[in-house]
Amino acid sequence: MDHFLYRDGALHAEDVPVAEIAASVGTPFYLYSTATLVRHFRLFDEALDWGPHLVCYAMKAASNQAILKTLAAEGAGMDVVSGGEYRRARAAGVPGERIVFSGVGKTRDEVRLALEGGIRQFNVESEPEMQVISEIAGAMGVTVPITIRVNPDVDARTHAKISTGKSENKFGIPISRAKEVYAEAAALPGLKVIGIDVHIGSQLTELEPFELAYRKVAELTEMLRAEGHEISRLDLGGGLGIPYTPSNVAPPLPTDFGAMIQRTVGHLGCEVEIEPGRLIVGNAGILVSRVIYVKQGEDRQFLILDGAMNDLIRPAMYDAYHDIVPVVQAEPGAEKVPYDVVGPVCESGDTFAKGRMLPPLKADDLIAFRSAGAYGAVMSSEYNSRPLIPEVLVHGDQFAVIRPRPSFDEMINRDTIPEWL
Template identity: 80%
Template sequence: MDHFLYRDGALFAEDVPVTEIAAAVGTPFYVYSTATLLRHYHLFDEALAGTEHLVCYAMKAAGNMAILRTLAQAGAGMDVVSQGEYLRARAAGVPGDKIVFSGVGKTEEEMRVALEGGIRQFNVESEPEMEALSRVAQSLGKVAPITIRVNPDVDARTHAKIATGKSENKFGIPISRAREVYAMAAALPGLEIVGIDVHIGSQLTELEPFEQAYGKVAELTEALRADGHTIGRLDLGGGLGIPYTRSNAAPPLPTDYGAMIKRTLGHLGCEIEIEPGRLIAGNAGLLVSSVIYVKNGEGRDFLILDAAMNDLIRPAMYDAHHDIIPVIEPVPGAEQHPYDVVGPVCESGDTFARQRDLPELASGDLVAFRSAGAYGAVMSSEYNARPLIPEVLVNGDQFAVIRRRPSFDEMMNRDTIPSWL
């Protein structure tokens, strides 16, 4: 469920007409719903009720500080994968003891910043990282709490570019070597083992791969405890998918996911951490764009928008589907017309949809891309010298620009001409 609905013939974001936002900020822009963000966070939190747990929002999905503060005030922790994300989370008001630091390539500087600023745990992904973290913690006179990310060699049955739990993926250590690596960690000064970490991929649409991976984690927990390690925390990652098209079967609900976690791991008495990102932010955001031209081609018509692949790269990168709807509600029974929906960037890959049936549209009409809240604005760029587009947050009948569009002068002034030119 989201809070983007037609009302009186026009699309609303909660209680704000999308046309009103477009008139105020110009197109294209992202708009997020506070009510949807909070609803999705609370679904996960309630799904784990009765267990000690923390829902850590994976902020790589949508990292604007207004979104982070909205979720933090509701009680969410954060999962970060870089120094920049860590600093944004802290600036948004997230305490260090609610921040989990993930990622395969943490630098010693990132480790230092997190140790000095406060951290819940590092999810360590390799022996060299473990040794580096030990050195940094010792140099600061601190102890770094760690989990070790294990790779369970489970097929998440998702897109190859967002699968992370197979043996050929770069993430984690093979679960077959876990006991050996945990013994190494226990012998290193400056480290405190607090648990186990696992994450098998993103946009999973069934629970079976999760259950396979968590079953292996349960067995590993008991084996590590038998080896003398304190395993009090299980970080289970994220990855639960969202319905990008309303015609497809819906992925499992957070309530079903929570019940599976309790069934698989509840007997261990561990604190549970989960790191949802897409399911919290995905359906909480729209990308709104204007039609520049309708171009009649040979055998097909093109809907040329002012949004482009640099604003929403998922279709070009993943062949991802986003429902596209007119901002002004079509009349019942309106005739549909097939369009190739494209942007103005000089790449054939700047195509959002091919032969998509839509009501007839004309220059100046507004369209909205649904389910654009996750991996949209955060993956955008200034390719073709196109400015980053505004982000807008709606709360009831209010809206605010939470990232403005830079001017061309601001973009050019970031460049420096060397003295010899």
């Protein structure tokens, strides 16, 4: 469910007409709903009410500070994968003890940053990283909690580029080597081994891969406890998918996910962490764009928008589907026509959809890409010297620009010309 609905034929974000925002900020722009963000977070939080837990929002999905502050006010922790994300979380007022630091390539500077600013735990992905954290923590005279990410070799049955739990993926240590790696960690100064971390991928639309992985984690917990390790926390990652495509089969709900977690690891008495990103913010955001031209090709019509692949890269990068709707609702019974929906970037890859059936549209009409809140703004770029587009947050009958569109001068003046030129 989201809060982007038609009222009297006009698409609204909560209580604000989308066309009103477009007239104020210009197109294209990202638009988020506070009510949807809060509702989705609460669904996850309530799904784990059966035991001690923390829902750590995966910031890589959308990292605007206004989104972070909205979720932090609900009690969310944050899952960060870079020093920049850590700084964003802290700038948004999230305390260090609610920040989990994941990622395979933590630098020495990032480790120091987190140790100085406070950290709930590092999710360690390799033995060299573990040794670096130990060295830096020892030099600073501190002890840092860690979990070790294990790779359970489970097929997440998702897109190859967002699968992370198979043996050929770069993430974590093979679960078969967990016993020796945990023993090594326990012997290193400055580290306190507190748990296990696992994450098998993103946009999973069934629970079976999660359950296979979590049952392996449960077995590993028992084995490590028998070896004398204090395993008190399980970081079970995220990855639950959202319904991008029209389908009669919806992905599992957070309630189903929480019940499955209780069924597989609830008996262990561990604190549970999960790291949802897409399901919290994906349907909480849309991309609004304007039709520049309707172009007749040899055998098709092109709907040319002012939004482009640099604004929303998912269709070009993942062949991803986004539902596209007009901001002004079509008349009842209006016959749909096929369009290739494209942007103005000089690449054939700048294509959002082919043969998409839409109501008849014309130049200057507004359209919206649904389910664009996750991996939209955060993956955008200034390719073709196109400025980053605004982000806007709605709260009831109010809206605010939470990232302004830079001017062309601001964009160009970031370049520095050497003296010899």
